[in-house]
Amino acid sequence: EDQVTQSPEALRLQEGESSSLNCSYTVSGLRGLFWYRQDPGKGPEFLFTLYSAGEEKEKERLKATLTKKESFLHITAPKPEDSATYLCAVQHLNDYKLSFGAGTTVTVRA
Amino acid sequence: GAVVSQHPSWVICKSGTSVKIECRSLDFQATTMFWYRQFPKQSLMLMATSNEGSKATYEQGVEKDKFLINHASLTLSTLTVTSAHPEDSSFYICSATRDGQPQHFGDGTRLSIL
Numbered sequence: 001e002d003q004v005t006q007s008p009e010a011l012r013l014q015e016g017e018s019s020s021l022n023c024s025y026t027v028s029g030l031r032g033l034f035w036y037r038q039d040p041g042k043g044p045e046f047l048f049t050l051y052s053a054g055e056e057k058e059k060e061r062l063k064a065t066l067t068k069k070e071s072f073l074h075i076t077a078p079k080p081e082d083s084a085t086y087l088c089a090v091q092h093l094n095d096y097k098l099s100f101g102a103g104t105t106v107t108v109r110a
Numbered sequence: 111g112a113v114v115s116q117h118p119s120w121v122i123c124k125s126g127t128s129v130k131i132e133c134r135s136l137d138f139q140a141t142t143m144f145w146y147r148q149f150p151k152q153s154l155m156l157m158a159t160s161n162e163g164s165k166a167t168y169e170q171g172v173e174k175d176k177f178l179i180n181h182a183s184l185t186l187s188t189l190t191v192t193s194a195h196p197e198d199s200s201f202y203i204c205s206a207t208r209d210g211q212p213q214h215f216g217d218g219t220r221l222s223i224l
Contacts, residue, residue: 034212043203043215044154058178078176095141096210100153 002027006101007086012106016077021086021104024070029093033071035064036087038103044087046074078108112203113137114206116216124224125196131189131219133204139184145177148201156200160187194223 003026013019023032032051036044038049048057057064061082062075073086085105089098113136120131133143142161146154158179160166166179176198178190187206193196199222204214 031210041218041220043114043205043217046214095147096157096207096213097156097159098143098154098213099211100158101180104151 002090002092002099003088004088004099006086006104008104009102010077010105011107013075013078013106015079015108015110018074018076018078021073021088021106022077023073023088023101025088025090026069027090027092027099031091031093031096033066034089034091034098035062035071035073036089037093038085038087047086052105072083075106078106079109080110082106113206114214116210116219117203118219119217120220120222122222122224123194123215125155126193128189131191131202131204131221133187133206133216135185135206135214138206138208138214140187141208142206142223143187144207145179145187146188146205148203148218150201151168154203178210191221192219198222199203199223 005024007022030087032049035047038044053068055066057060067070085103087103089100117132143155148154158166158168158170160179160181162181162184168174178212181187201218203218205215207213
């Protein structure tokens, strides 16, 4: 059975304090790994898709990387507006379903 | 980015009533839509996969007679929670995709059954 585990569960950062979120996964055939951002009471907002080990994607202060067993989301010099829950999901090779991790809730204090 | 609209955003109703939730992809034709359920501080759990013009595929443990899904067009899918009870209270979220592109999500519907 597919498993997606995110750590830490919660992360409190001072503005400007860089950090990384981890997503480890086991899946029988990976089509892609996705990162989403979810604000309270809202649906997830798409950030990145990674397809192969070694791939990296960047968007503003966020950078996602992928290995064969895990993915990292690096937040560089975060701002309060980066506060959100970040969700990792794996997509199966045989269909387009997503299996989500439980998320990491990031709080950035000014 | 792609826009997916979900309506209503919040509904409160009495136990035993049925509730319909709409999911529309506003700027692209979605070949597949998904319906998820999310409990507080938990992640999204896939309920069913909906393809235009065909019957929905439900995940194990999801009652298809309880959660009726209709995908009548490439831009609209509906989820009807039939004879809702308090245990059906949750945050329901839809997503839309086309040709294997990333799923784009609606803003969810908070359902409260009294």
